[in-house]
Amino acid sequence: MSSRLDLDPVACAGHGLCADLVPELVELDEWGFPMLRADAVGPDLLPHARRAVSTCPTLALRLVRTRADRAPEHR
Amino acid sequence: MTAATRLTAGWRSSGRPAGLDEHLDRYGPLPDRARPGALARAVTEAGLTGRGGAGFPTGTKLQAVGARRGPAVVVANGMEGEPASEKDHALLSRAPHLVLDGAVLAAEDVRAEVVHVCLPRTKPGLADVVREAVADRQRARRDGVPVEVHELPHYYVSSEETSLVRWLNGGEARPLGGRERPFERGVRRRPTLVDNVETLAHLALIARFGPAWFRQAGRPEAPGTMLATVSGAVDRPGVYEIEVGTPVADVLAWSRVREPAGAVLIGGYFGTWHDLADVAAAGMSAPQLRRAGASPGAGVLIALPEGACGLSETARVLGYLAGQSAGQCGPCAFGLPAIADDFAQLAQARASGAVLERLDRRLGALPGRGACRHPDGAVRLAASALTAFAPDVHAHARHRPCFAARRFDARGETSSPAILPVPAAAPDEQWAEGGWS
Numbered sequence: 220m221s222s223r224l225d226l227d228p229v230a231c232a233g234h235g236l237c238a239d240l241v242p243e244l245v246e247l248d249e250w251g252f253p254m255l256r257a258d259a260v261g262p263d264l265l266p267h268a269r270r271a272v273s274t275c276p277t278l279a280l281r282l283v284r285t286r287a288d289r290a291p292e293h294r
Numbered sequence: 295m296t297a298a299t300r301l302t303a304g305w306r307s308s309g310r311p312a313g314l315d316e317h318l319d320r321y322g323p324l325p326d327r328a329r330p331g332a333l334a335r336a337v338t339e340a341g342l343t344g345r346g347g348a349g350f351p352t353g354t355k356l357q358a359v360g361a362r363r364g365p366a367v368v369v370a371n372g373m374e375g376e377p378a379s380e381k382d383h384a385l386l387s388r389a390p391h392l393v394l395d396g397a398v399l400a401a402e403d404v405r406a407e408v409v410h411v412c413l414p415r416t417k418p419g420l421a422d423v424v425r426e427a428v429a430d431r432q433r434a435r436r437d438g439v440p441v442e443v444h445e446l447p448h449y450y451v452s453s454e455e456t457s458l459v460r461w462l463n464g465g466e467a468r469p470l471g472g473r474e475r476p477f478e479r480g481v482r483r484r485p486t487l488v489d490n491v492e493t494l495a496h497l498a499l500i501a502r503f504g505p506a507w508f509r510q511a512g513r514p515e516a517p518g519t520m521l522a523t524v525s526g527a528v529d530r531p532g533v534y535e536i537e538v539g540t541p542v543a544d545v546l547a548w549s550r551v552r553e554p555a556g557a558v559l560i561g562g563y564f565g566t567w568h569d570l571a572d573v574a575a576a577g578m579s580a581p582q583l584r585r586a587g588a589s590p591g592a593g594v595l596i597a598l599p600e601g602a603c604g605l606s607e608t609a610r611v612l613g614y615l616a617g618q619s620a621g622q623c624g625p626c627a628f629g630l631p632a633i634a635d636d637f638a639q640l641a642q643a644r645a646s647g648a649v650l651e652r653l654d655r656r657l658g659a660l661p662g663r664g665a666c667r668h669p670d671g672a673v674r675l676a677a678s679a680l681t682a683f684a685p686d687v688h689a690h691a692r693h694r695p696c697f698a699a700r701r702f703d704a705r706g707e708t709s710s711p712a713i714l715p716v717p718a719a720a721p722d723e724q725w726a727e728g729g730w731s
Contacts, residue, residue, distance in 0.1 A: 229623055
């Protein structure tokens with residue numbers, strides 16, 4: 220069972236703490252709003268990702284499980 | 295192919311809303327009440343897809359709502375947020391009972407206890423027509439469910455299905471940021487079916503005449519008819535009913551396109567610009583247009599007259615779309631004004647710095663990052679303009695405007711009449727709750 224980061228764009232206020240805590244997974248755009256990498260969060264980054272989730276001042280970030288047994292969604 | 299007259303039967307001769315008797319004379323009585331789920335199967339078999347723009351299979355949506363527990367809610371979406379589209383307004387003002395038939399039949403099929411009809415506040419005469427039709431049906435004791443007519447603030451994003459749900463729940467007509475979809479929990483937390491009014495009109499005909507009849511028009515992979523709004527460099531602009539898959543060139547010919555037309559905008563302001571030669575033979579259907587990188591959207595076709603500047607037209611539309619952002623999501627609230635400004639500079643051939651690189655980066659960074667598809671749609675339009683008008687783009691970027699753009703004045707307005715209809719950029723009503731803009 221693996222996880223990835225998920226953002227609620229309405230709740231996000233662009234504080235940018237997530238990019239400080241897991242720059243491997245979050246990059247800020249030119250206006251300071253996070254752009255997430257779609258990749259699964261590897262075990263080494265999981266504690267950092269959890270901290271980013273719990274530190275977000277607007278509770279906009281969460282970790283969601285990606286089910287390996289489900290076919291990838293078409294874009 | 296020729297023009298179709300399923301939804302539009304009798305429109306030309308009457309010019310007014312069809313009353314209940316006239317409607318029943320034209321289409322016959324409604325079929326006897328079927329078991330819940332039967333209509334969902336018929337609609338699936340017919341292959342009807344949503345006519346509001348997204349093109350989602352209507353039968354799948356009916357089945358999803360019908361499969362939920364407890365009473366459901368049906369919302370008929372007549373908001374028509376797309377400024378270049380007039381078909382929902384035309385349909386509701388000529389054949390209101392056909393739409394109401396569809397809404398009531400859908401309600402019976404998903405076991406809904408109420409139908410909400412959502413209309414734009416900016417067209418007050420429209421709500422009167424629909425309310426009168428509802429009152430006539432009540433007098434005739436036709437419907438088993440109550441039908442409520444609502445007038446909502448009219449923004450581009452108010453047409454979005456979660457905007458309607460939020461408004462009907464007492465909030466603002468802005469898209470919801472949550473993770474639940476209306477078919478799961480919508481109006482009053484009930485499973486909610488939101489369908490475009492044209493979609494419901496087709497559904498009413500499928501209930502009467504069956505899936506096989508529906509498939510007699512259109513193409514096997516995209517059956518039926520659709521309403522299209524044609525404008526721009528045409529002598530007979532307006533709403534046309536066409537078989538799905540009718541070539542773009544035929545639709546333009548019926549509306550008397552003025553030769554030579556260079557480019558065409560397909561799908562509306564979330565749509566795409568194309569060189570007419572590239573898409574003339576393509577059929578107006580999702581599968582056929584997809585090959586050309588286009589989508590029929592809500593059926594909008596706009597021919598750009600020769601001598602108009604496609605970049606200037608696009609810049610004005612992007613300015614409008616930026617002003618129409620609900621201002622809830624940072625990438626949309628900041629990104630759309632930024633690309634609109636880049637485009638305005640480009641259109642005026644006064645761009646500062648490396649405007650094309652900047653646009654390329656910004657257009658790549660925005661899609662998929664909003665609560666709704668508003669930023670995605672604006673980006674699609676902007677990106678298509680850069681491709682379709684590539685020679686102009688490079689000339690403008692080197693501060694050499696095309697002939698048409700030289701008529702741009704210092705405030706960025708054309709001295710010639712604008713081709714694309716663009717309402718005032720700022721919403722006439724401000725969002726009451728917090729937002730970025």
